[in-house]
Amino acid sequence: SHDDTGWLRTVDQYFDFEVDYIYDTVTDCLLDDPNRKFIVVEMAFFTRWWHEQTDARKADFKGLVQNRQIEFIIGGWCMNDEATTHYEHIITQMTEGHVFLYDTFGVKPKFGWQIDPFGASAAQATLNSMMGFDGHVINRVDYRLKEKMFRDKTLQFHWRSSASLQEKAEIFTHVLDHHYCTPDGFDWEHGVSQSLPQGDGPEVVVDRKPSWVTSTTVKTTAERFVKMARDRAELFRTKNVLIPFGCDFNFQNAVMKYQN
Numbered sequence: 001s002h003d004d005t006g007w008l009r010t011v012d013q014y015f016d017f018e019v020d021y022i023y024d025t026v027t028d029c030l031l032d033d034p035n036r037k038f039i040v041v042e043m044a045f046f047t048r049w050w051h052e053q054t055d056a057r058k059a060d061f062k063g064l065v066q067n068r069q070i071e072f073i074i075g076g077w078c079m080n081d082e083a084t085t086h087y088e089h090i091i092t093q094m095t096e097g098h099v100f101l102y103d104t105f106g107v108k109p110k111f112g113w114q115i116d117p118f119g120a121s122a123a124q125a126t127l128n129s130m131m132g133f134d135g136h137v138i139n140r141v142d143y144r145l146k147e148k149m150f151r152d153k154t155l156q157f158h159w160r161s162s163a164s165l166q167e168k169a170e171i172f173t174h175v176l177d178h179h180y181c182t183p184d185g186f187d188w189e190h191g192v193s194q195s196l197p198q199g200d201g202p203e204v205v206v207d208r209k210p211s212w213v214t215s216t217t218v219k220t221t222a223e224r225f226v227k228m229a230r231d232r233a234e235l236f237r238t239k240n241v242l243i244p245f246g247c248d249f250n251f252q253n254a255v256m257k258y259q260n
Contacts, residue, residue: 011044182250
């Protein structure tokens with residue numbers, strides 16, 4: 001789930017009416033099935049949720065982390081902008097989140113996840129490399145560049161983002177072939193997310209209906225998924241295909257996601 005720390009609504013509105021439900025329902029679903037997994041990104045929201053939990057609930061969640069059902073990526077306070085931020089502020093907000101994660105769970109994030117900033121900067125890639133990330137994922141690059149990457153199968157590369165540091169700042173980079181949201185036709189929660197009480201923020205217009213899986217549609221749904229995965233695989237040189245499941249403030253009803 002990608003949770004903006006302030007955008008169309010305030011941080012308080014986002015947490016009270018959306019993000020709180022995400023961590024509540026995801027935790028329940030992961031405890032029900034050890035095969036289920038979830039990725040946590042923004043510490044600004046997660047730490048707030050964490051400090052509201054009981055000791056028993058915290059122990060359950062720590063078990064999910066130890067069982068590798070929960071993974072933290074980026075681990076900063078937020079997914080920072082890359083155009084107008086100063087490097088000191090980026091380092092500070094990342095440090096704040098990483099210290100919390102290490103002190104609380106004894107873990108350190110391994111991957112960057114800069115999928116929503118409007119543009120990918122060399123400075124961010126350099127900082128992510130120096131922070132010890134094994135790699136990072138980006139998304140919003142110029143459509144003409146992404147189309148060229150499609151043709152050349154160069155959506156994955158080692159980015160030497162600093163002219164002075166050279167290989168010391170090299171980081172494996174993955175460019176999402178499509179947007180960071182769930183592929184069309186597989187978003188089983190669509191229309192649930194971003195639904196605040198009347199008067200709290202702008203009205204959300206839902207233009208796509210949910211596509212739940214039933215006993216009569218499971219075969220055709222699986223076939224469509226296989227075709228989609230194979231089509232995406234044609235854009236890469238490796239055998240691994242990254243297909244995101246989630247979107248802005250998704251998994252508020254995690255049961256719908258995981259059961260489907």
